Amino acid sequence: MTLSTISSPRPFAYPQPASALHCGEVSLEALAKLHGTPLYVYSADQILERLTLFQQAFANRDHLVCYSIKVNSALAIVKLLTSRGAGVDIVSGGELERVLAAAPEAVGRVVFSGVGKTAAEIDLALTAGILQFNVESAAELELLATRAAKLRKKARFALRVNPDVFAETHPYISTGLREHKFGVDIRQALAIYKSAAGNRWLEAYGVSFHIGSQIRAAEPFGAAMERVSKLLRQLQRAGIALQTVDVGGGLGIDYHAGSFDAAAKVREYAAAVESALGAFEGRLLLEPGRFLVAQAGALLARVLYVKRNGRKTFVITDAAMNDLIRPALYQAYHEIVPVRPRERKPRIVDVVGPICESGDFFAHDRKLPPVEPGDLVAILDAGAYGMAQSSNYNTRLRPAEVLVEGAQTRLIRRRETIADLLAPEVF
Ligand SMILES: *Cc1c(COP(=O)(O)O)cnc(C)c1O
Secondary structure, three states, rough: OOOHHOOOOEEEOOOOOOOOOOEEEEHOOOOHHHHHHOOOEEHHHHHHHHHHHHHHHOOOOOEEEEEEEOOOOOHHHHHHHOOOOOOOEEEOHHHHHHHHHHHHHHHHHHOOOOOOOOOOHHHHHHHOOOOOOEEOHHHHHHEEEEEEHHHOEEEEEEEEEEEOOOOOOOOHHHHOOOOOOOOOEEEHHHHHHHHHOOOOEEEEEEOOOOEEHHHHOHHHHHHHHHHHHHHHHHHHHHHOOOOOEEEOOOOOOOOOOOOOOOHHHHHHHHHHHHHHHOOOOOOEEOOOOOHHHHOOOEEEEEEEEEEOEEEEEEEEEEEOOOOOHHHHHOOOOOEEOOOOOOOOOOOEEEEOOOOOOOOOOEEEEEEEEEOOOOOEEEEEEEEEEEEHHHOOOHOOOOOOEEEEEEOEEEEOOOOOOOOHHHOOOOO
16 A cells, blocks of 8 residues: 555545554544544544535535535534535434534524425424425425414425436435436426415425435536526526525545545536526525535544455454445445555455444455554545444444544544443333
């Protein structure tokens, strides 16, 4: 493993050839000693850098970046992003509670997506005074109208339309085709907007779409935007003028070690959206998630055992699929690097966790510098859909999380205890 294998878009690097891997100015060895492993480590600096890339790319138009909180819902990260002007995209009442806890002043910048909002969740959001509901069906719009009338609070809504655009990504995270459960068929949208026009508790405020996640090319976003622009013109002719267009999230990163120019990616994405948006003069809403936080984070783990079974070598770490499920769930690739590389010939190994499932792996047949029990490894690009999708499977305590800001480190979530886990149970 050479130093160049950790490519520039990540905040993790070896400051000197013989030193341990650092996050910014902070040594991961020191963090492991202080907080134990497995440990999630995030760079606040990179998260803010990525937010700035979006804000700069759309600087010429009225826009709001609404961080998709489901991706990494740490309160400290929500606070960090909203303190720099970001709004938040939520998909549940629980996520709204997170915004109310960490950044109540940002509640007017919240958009609420999701196909299955309950009456209680709608009431919570109406009372809190969020920016807009991204409504995913005619039935949901009806429920929203009922709840708004009951609470005597006018609801601003955007229909989430399904533009029927194919985006090359993993099938589980592709959402923009007519066969998916998301949004309303774009051909029915005009009729639904018209039907809401007479209701004094509903304000047709915007239109939204979200075609999927980990989308690497800019074209699908442009294609979806073009279809939505056509709808905007139809709406205008019908006398319905919207204030917002919400283009969702979905911009992907490069999980492999190749070079990746984040700034260029965002500019390319912005150009595709802008050129298809046409003359719309309202506010553009963006819901990036992964792009803001994925590469800012790593999962730090300690090697417990190295064992050979037949021709295979297994590196068994103290982190497992309950801590980071992406490899098991999406066959996702994550770069893995030793925190202190040894100067010996690389080996082909499987990196696995202790859980009794063959799906409990981080890498298969991966070329890694030799590691020994007690060594630390960093699983990179784990800031998005990592801790957020973690569980207590096998009654494992979920990891602690730390946020690195320059030379400072903050524990933003302590490691769980057995008492935390057993508390809700009755026997
Ligand atoms: C998940 C999701 C996002 C964020 O997607 P990323 O690929 O992480 O950018 C944005 N909007 C909605 C509605 C989502 O469901």
